[in-house]
Amino acid sequence: MSLLMKTKSRNTDTRVSGRSRGTEIIALSKPVGTDAQPASSAADAPVTRGGTERKNIKSGRDRHQIFLDNIQDACVEINPNGKCTFCNEAAHQMLGYSREEYMNLRHRQRYATKTEADKVLNIFKEVYHTGVPAKLFESDVRRKDGSVITMEMMISPILTGRKGIAGFRGVGRDITARKETQDILRQSEAHYRSLFEHTKAIMFLIDPDTGRFVDVNLTACSYYGYSKKEFLQKKITDINTLNEDDVRQKMLMAKSEQRSHFYFTHRLACGALRPVEVFTSPVEIGGRKLLYSIIHDITERREAEEALRHSEEKYRTIIENMQDAYFECDLSGTFIFANKAASDTMGYTPDELLKLDYRAFTRPATSKKVKEVFQHTFETGIPCTLFDYEIVLRDKTTRIHQLNVGLMRDTDGHPVGFRVVSRDVTERKRAEEELRASEEKYRSILENMTEGYFESGIRGRITFANDAACAMMGYTREQLLNIHYRQFTTPETRKRITEAYRQVYQTGLASKLGDYEIIRGDGSIRTHQLSIGLMKDAAGGKTGFRAVARDITESKQAEEALRHSEERIRVLFNNIPVPTVVWKGYKNNLILMEYNDAALQYTGGKILEAVGKTVEECYPNAPHIAADMHQCFSLQTHIEKSFWFRDGHADEKKYVTIKYAFAPPDNVIMHVNDMTAQKKAEENLKHISIHDALTGLYNRFYSDAEISRIKSSRLRPVSFIVMDLNNLKVVNDEDGHAAGDLCIKNTANLLKQAFRPEDMIARIGGDEFIIMLPLVDEETCAQALTRLKNNVAQFNLNAARPISLAAGFSTARAGDDIEALIAKADRRMYQEKARMKAVAGNEKHIP
CATH class of the missing domain: 3.30.70.270 (Reverse transcriptase/Diguanylate cyclase domain)
Structure with a gap:
């Protein structure tokens, strides 16, 4: 089947045949119709000329043959019937066919699909009819092994001087690798475009010469409140609150890479202002030098920094106003900071303290102990406490302090010094000594107290009585333990006692019964006062009652005149919502004399056992309480202290603030505020942090x-x-x-x-x-x-x-x-x- 249409007009032949041979792209060395001679030799070489001319023509053909077989592009010649009449070495290497195999292929067999074959056929027809070489085009060609490669081709006509177009010359180049590279490049561009558009960070491309936005991502549009179209009509000065000159200067610095990190205030579409952090650097895109910027909203960071400044100021205020001495010193022990309490305690001005070290306040033996504490803290990083060390003040007096040492580190975690909190425990130590010296004496007083002390079961039968109780009642201990309280009370008194015990049992609150009559063992009648409290076992179950009885017969008349006044004061005292206890000074001791209902409820009735005892006996595990109370009594002043406290064998510690007030002539009033909930809230806040x-x-x-x-x-x-x-x-x-x-x-x-x-x-x-x-x-x-x-x-x-x-x-x-x-x-x-x-x-x- 002929490759081209056979109906070609004479006029077209004439026009083509007259075309200059300069339009040929490559001169081929073999003819279109045979494998032996160049296409132009039969028409152009005179057959009658001599042997010299034939020799020159043969030499030219040989040179062309060598040239074509050594170029990298595939070169072929096709006759008008579609038959390949020549292909060079590069063509058969590129396509995998031998020359003979390729020259015997039909037109359709040379291409990957019928569509490709038809496309190339139409190009051949166009060249044939116009005589004009075809422009470069791409086509998918099938190799002998069945694989497909993409070739960039050019087709030109083979012109003759007499007969017009004698065939076609084709030049092709394998561009498969280049096409694959182009595809990869397009995919990469699409990938980075997707990253730019869909990242959560705000991104700009800005022309540094005009300040106009070249491109922005979707996050920028969402953050600033502008559409992309609106953005691309704006300049950076439309959102930056700096003036144009300052903005231009910053862009020049970024363009020249003098600076890449900035802090600005940007204006949103709604008019709101936001502090932002900008990272920018120059990039070259399409031959243009642009600024690529990433923007972070730092509103929350600024708020956090402000909160940190407030926090630092708060803790600085706390340190300056704390009662304990606070020091900071370098690794050699020289002070680099001291609060007001430290200055007041040591007797030096702050400037004088900063010229000294800890050795200036301690004797050699104590200095050695302090150094060991510092050394241990430095080596382990663990805070350490030194109890009861002696310091020498400026006036040469000595005090006993407790030292708490912690390690200071720089931002890289390297030790740079120590933090020290020093508390004056002189009075506490003195109280401890006094407590140990007087413990036996107070125990003897308790055992020989004049008040009668009873314990009874739930139904009122006496189970224990001290010597004073036996003497007051006129019975032996054995007799008391075998009788019921109804047996030594009058009918009127019996009713009052029964009601008092019932009320204590129901409410769990201590109760007092005053001026009730009892019948002694000898039949005489005496007037007593009674304090009743509920006894409970370890599980909280009610097991009986405790009662303290006092014989007031002799003092009743004297007290009658003061009864109304005392009653009024007692009502006020008992209704104070804060647990309050009254201690009376007696022979250098402070004896618990009275307590209010809040104190009774706060102690769960245990305070009943403490009545008549000294402060040292009441608080054997908290000697600082006795020290503070004696200080208040001796100086006739007011003292307030806060600390963690465990009452006896209680499972839970409580954080209390105790206020001691001297009450003339010889009393100390103690108010106890339970601050446990507040303290735990503070510790919980620390946990949360x-x-x-x-x-x-x-x-x-x-x-x-x-x-x-x-x-x-x-x-x-x-x-x-x-x-x-x-x-x-x-x-x-x-x-x-x-x-x-x-x-x-x-x-x-x-x-x-x-x-x-x-x-x-x-x-x-x-x-x-x-x-x-x-x-x-x-x-x-x-x-x-x-x-x-x-x-x-x-x-x-x-x-x-x-x-x-x-x-x-x-x-x-x-x-x-x-x-x-x-x-x-x-x-x-x-x-x-x-x-x-x-x-x-x-x-x-x-x-």
């Missing part, structure tokens, strides 16, 4: 501090696991943030189960965790990770929303860079995440 609110794990603040501490310690080996919760965004998007929070909390619980109590587990980001395992090597760390994975797998068996974790770990030994190893663990985690994504992607294609 280092723990993650959602999971209860440590937060980033604490983990950074612990890592800094480990870096400066000798604790090795120590392993680090960096972990990321996969697909949290998908959970939040599909099921809501409550489901995402549940995934985070479930992950935290699995981490707590998998690791030891001494391991630090911290949530350092939305879905990021870090675990620090002290004294754990690589093998043990890998076992811990395996245990965690098993726990996660077991959890996922019944979980509505399975959990997927990616983790990486590393182990630090002596001399290793902690930060580098944590970064290594982070890289391993991302490698694991990528592997998991790849596996997940493959599984989706499994039928």
Whole structure:
């Protein structure tokens, strides 16, 4: 079948045949119709000329043959019937055919598809009819092995001087690799365009010469409130609050790479102003030098910095106003800061103190102890306390202090000095000595007290009575223990006592019964006063009553005149909502004489046992209370102290503020305010500051501090696991943030189960965790990770929303860079995440 249409007009032949041979692209060395001679030789070479001319023509053909066989482009000749009459060495190497095989192929067989063959055929027809070489075009060509390559081709006619077009010359070049590179480049451009458009960071491209926006991403449009079209009509000066000259200067600095980091205030579309942090650098795109900028809103950071300044000011105020002496000193022990209390205590001005060290206030033996405390704190990093050391003040007097020492570090975690809190415990020590000296004496007084003390069962039968009680009642102890209180009371008194005991039993509150008559064993009648309290066992069950009886027969008449006044004062005293106790000075001792209902309720009735006892006997485990009370009594002043206190064998400690007030002529009134709830709230606030609110794990603040501490310690080996919760965004998007929070909390619980109590587990980001395992090597760390994975797998068996974790770990030994190893663990985690994504992607294609 002929390649071209055979109906060609004479006029066309004439026009083409007259065309200059200069339009030929490549001169081929073989004819269109044969394999032996050049296409132009039959028409152009005179057959009658001599041997010299024939020799020159042959030499020219040989040169052309050598040239064509040594070029890299494929060269072929095609006759008007579509048959290949010549192909060079590059063509048969490129297509995998021998010359004979390729020259015998039909037109359709040379191309990858029928469509491609038809396209090229139409180009041949166009060249044939116009005589004009075809422009460069691309076509998919099939090689002998069946593979397809893309070639860039050019077709030109073979012109003759007499007969017009004798065939076609084609030149082709394999551009398959170039096309693949172009495809990869297009995909890469699309990828980076997608990253630019869809990243959560605000990004700009700005022309530094005009200040106009060249491109912005979707996040920028959302943040500033402009559409992309509106943005591209604006300049950077439309959103930056600086004047145009300042903005232009900043852009020139960024363009010349003098500076890449800036802080500005930007204006949103709504008019609101936002502080922003800008990172910018020059980039060249399409021959234009632009500024590529990333913008971060730092509103929350600024608010946090402001809150930090307020916090620092608050704690500075606390230090300046605290009663204890507070010092800071360098590693040599020289003071670099002292609060007002320190200056007042030592008797030096602040400037004078900063020229001294701790040795100026201590004798040699004490200096040695202080140095040992500093040395221990420096070596271990653990705060240390020195009890009861002697200091010498400026006026040469001595005081007893308690020293608390902590280590100061710089931002890199290196020790730079010490913080010291020194408390004056002189009075407490003196009170302790007095307590020990007088304990036996007060015990004897208690055993020989004149008041009668009774204990009785729930039904009123006496179970215990002291010697004074027996003497008051006129019975022996054996007789008292075998009778009921009804047997020594008058009918009127019996009713009052019964009601008092019933009220104490029902309310649990202590009660007093005054001026009741009793019948002694000898039949005489006496007037007594009675204080009743409820006795309970360890479980809180009611077991009986305690009663203190006082014979007031002789003093009744004298007291009658004061009764109304006392009653009024007593009502006021008992209705004070603050637990209040009255201590009376007696022979250098302070004796508990009275208490109000709030005190009785606060002590659970135990104060009944303390009536008549000295302060040292009442508080044997808190000698500072006695010291403070004696100080108040001796100086006739007011004192206020706050401290943690455990009452006897109580399970729970209480934080109390006690106010001591001297009451003439010889009393000290003690008001006890229970501040436990407030103190616990403060401690809870401290707990919250280092723990993650959602999971209860440590937060980033604490983990950074612990890592800094480990870096400066000798604790090795120590392993680090960096972990990321996969697909949290998908959970939040599909099921809501409550489901995402549940995934985070479930992950935290699995981490707590998998690791030891001494391991630090911290949530350092939305879905990021870090675990620090002290004294754990690589093998043990890998076992811990395996245990965690098993726990996660077991959890996922019944979980509505399975959990997927990616983790990486590393182990630090002596001399290793902690930060580098944590970064290594982070890289391993991302490698694991990528592997998991790849596996997940493959599984989706499994039928």
